Amino acid sequence: MNALLKIYELLYKRYGSQYWWPGESCFEIILGAILTQNTNWQNVEKAIANLKAANLMDQHRLYGLLPEQLAELIRPAGYYNMKAVRIKNFLNWLFETHDGSLESAGQMDTHSLRAALLGIKGIGPETADSITLYAFNKPVFVVDTYTARVMTRHRHIEPGAGYEALQELFTSALPADYKLFNEYHALLVRVGKDFCRKTARCPGCPLEELPHDTDMQDY
DNA sequence: GACCAGGCACATC
DNA sequence: GATGTGCATGGT
Numbered sequence: 001m002n003a004l005l006k007i008y009e010l011l012y013k014r015y016g017s018q019y020w021w022p023g024e025s026c027f028e029i030i031l032g033a034i035l036t037q038n039t040n041w042q043n044v045e046k047a048i049a050n051l052k053a054a055n056l057m058d059q060h061r062l063y064g065l066l067p068e069q070l071a072e073l074i075r076p077a078g079y080y081n082m083k084a085v086r087i088k089n090f091l092n093w094l095f096e097t098h099d100g101s102l103e104s105a106g107q108m109d110t111h112s113l114r115a116a117l118l119g120i121k122g123i124g125p126e127t128a129d130s131i132t133l134y135a136f137n138k139p140v141f142v143v144d145t146y147t148a149r150v151m152t153r154h155r156h157i158e159p160g161a162g163y164e165a166l167q168e169l170f171t172s173a174l175p176a177d178y179k180l181f182n183e184y185h186a187l188l189v190r191v192g193k194d195f196c197r198k199t200a201r202c203p204g205c206p207l208e209e210l211p212h213d214t215d216m217q218d219y
Numbered sequence: 220g221a222c223c224a225g226g227c228a229c230a231t232c
Numbered sequence: 233g234a235t236g237t238g239c240a241t242g243g244t
Binding site: 038039040042046076078079082 | 238239240241242243
Binding site: 224228 | 233234236237238239241242243244
């Protein structure tokens, strides 16, 4: 068994299923992916609650809303003016290319869908991959700050590794299984929140039990 | 009051 | 290609 699978096994044994993404529908997951950009999930939940209370958790109703109105509703999530535009950009794409149908968008092949999402202004690699994996159940591995920090701090990749290098680390070692990618990323976020925060070291971290690449500098 | 949180686009060198 | 900056709220 390779190192990446061992990490997964250890984390799953420790934490069990994380039941990601936290969201009740494909559309809610997409909005959450945009709203959580550089933002605490607790703040995202407030914004999502506002949208649900206004009965706007629906692409057709949201499409008709002015950006300023949307911005006010998602205000608790921070960067609200930018995120309102980004959500609008996504909706414009969805209605212009798929007549507003998420089911139709979900019929695209994995690579085409990811590329199309990356073409939307305001949707970068992590957001595109989060949507592709968690909203559409397609096997792309999501890399985020926790993924990078956990893997560098435990010396499974060199500091400064970019998004593509981190993604390749996982996809080259794992079967392309969307359920595995779903759980694995969620577990990395979990262990990152528990032990690998930005300013703290990682005492008691379950990943310390595993061998790492001793040639790499500590981080 | 400082620091942090499940990024991204854009300017500048 | 690498680096710096603006965007903003709410919890610790």
